[in-house]
Amino acid sequence: MGQEIKIRLMRKEDCEAVRKIECACFSIPWSLESIEEVLQYETHQFLVAEVNDEVVGYMGMIKTIDEADVTNVAVLPHMRKKGIGELLVRESLKRAKEEQVNTVFLEVRESNAGAIHLYEKFHFIPISMRKNYYKDPLENAVIMSANLSTIK
Known part of the structure; x- marks a missing residue:
């Protein structure tokens, strides 16, 4: 890639950029x-990836005691396939482990093969299915x- 990717805690001034990524x-x-x-709660850990x-x-x-739930993982479409998602997941899990989190849960669209493959690299395994969990379009999680x- 040639560009340095920095992973750090999200700050208030990042919120607009994160909203654009969400959209x-x-x-x-x-x-x-x-x-x-989300920045107001100690139990919420949000990291951002920066390039240039x-x-x-x-x-x-x-985080809830010794468990954590992933809320979102997102990378701008034109920046995908550059290892950014993998760095975000690796750093988030490292920090969670340092805070005595034992188990991490997440939901992912059934059709999102790329994300599922990424999570499997970090030993995530499917444990259940939520029927019609996602809207627009309707899809299982x-x-x-x-x-x-x-x-x-």
């Missing part, structure tokens, strides 16, 4: 207010989990 990646994006709100000082991706996770003790 580019999801049919029902989070509002700016919802994005700003531009926020090009982000990942959110909510695959629920996946990873035991962080198996991740290096």
